[in-house]
Amino acid sequence: MSLKVLRTYPFALLFLCLTTHVPALATVVATDSDGRRVELIEPAKRVVALAPHIVENLYSIGAQGSIVGAVQYSDYPESAKSIPRLGGVGSISLENIVALEPDLIILWGSGTPTGLRANIERLGLPYFVDEIRSLEELSESLEALSVLTGHLAEGLVATKELEEDLSEIGGERSLSQGDAPGVFLQLWDQPLQSIGREHLLNEVIERCGAYSVTRGITGLAPLVSLEQVLAEDPAFIITESAAQAQHWSKYPQLRSVREGNIAVINPDFLHRPTLRLMEGMRQICKRLKSS
Structure with missing residues (x-):
């Protein structure tokens, strides 16, 4: 706009x-x-x-x-x-x-x-x-x-x-660097849903020095398959509830599960494009930097 x-x-x-x-x-x-x-x-x-x-x-x-x-x-x-x-x-x-x-x-x-x-x-x-x-x-x-x-x-x-x-939170980091970690941000569980290339949260994640593993998918909030997530093997998974986080423990082959990099963030800090989005960004950046 x-x-x-x-x-x-x-x-x-x-x-x-x-x-x-x-x-x-x-x-x-x-x-x-x-x-x-x-x-x-x-x-x-x-x-x-x-x-x-x-x-x-x-x-x-x-x-x-x-x-x-x-x-x-x-x-x-x-x-x-x-x-x-x-x-x-x-x-x-x-x-x-x-x-x-x-x-x-x-x-x-x-x-x-x-x-x-x-x-x-x-x-x-x-x-x-x-x-x-x-x-x-x-x-x-x-x-x-x-x-x-x-x-x-x-x-x-x-x-x-x-x-x-x-x-204060941090500037944008170039994603050309090979060490930028991949993040899977889960919007919903049944069916499994994440953010596509048009979603605002791609920018939020990138400003924290990472990238969304679903950023190449067309659309705003596309459905994804479990197989896609397993193939991408994200370094971090962000969910909106403890139940969603617990679900991923069934897949120990995932790097994010092995290393304990599954974060639960209040969806109101992520799903709503408001000033509170800055709190969601702050939590994502903090989690990424502490790993």
Whole structure:
């Protein structure tokens, strides 16, 4: 997503209104992940957020007071649990969205059903597509949301925090070095699922001096076979639960099992592209450096 944010000057807008008969131009403009120019007359005051990570990022820029509707699992921070629910990510009620009279709907690019998006567009409801595939795009998303909701100062603080965390945790390391360890990051167990070449977590792992053994697979979160993992023989395995970690003990031929390099990391620190992703990155880097 290439973010382009424009703010028109109040005196210029007033001059235009006084000297012409055309409607006032939008005072808030941002470009979303699909390259759409989203224009609002004023910062959004009634926002519907259609993914848990969007809710969390709105909190990070101080716009939580604008959220009037969210989806299942929008549970961080604690107060987000009280936001009215519109259903699960895959079963969102269009009628309930309309009833909330939002002045902005924030869609999850890869998670919001295409049919729902088509209906939102058909009704002429203002929407912004949010899809984060890199750490740079996380920063851009925070900036765009801060503009659209009128929280520029808080957005600047959030992006600065992200920048400082990245600097503290460590820079990107070239993967041309033969000693870069391979990592298998398990997103799900039945069926077995990992990250493909389009996933943000490839960059997180690479910044820790390693690489994902599934980075060559097309897609965002592809299914993989046990045979593929065994063939790759990763130096590390990252799981989201103790049960998943225990499962890998059945395969002592794996280097990661023999050397005890299986880490359990809270999935909320990895699956959601928010500022908490930095904690997941910190834990991955720490584990890799300590081995």
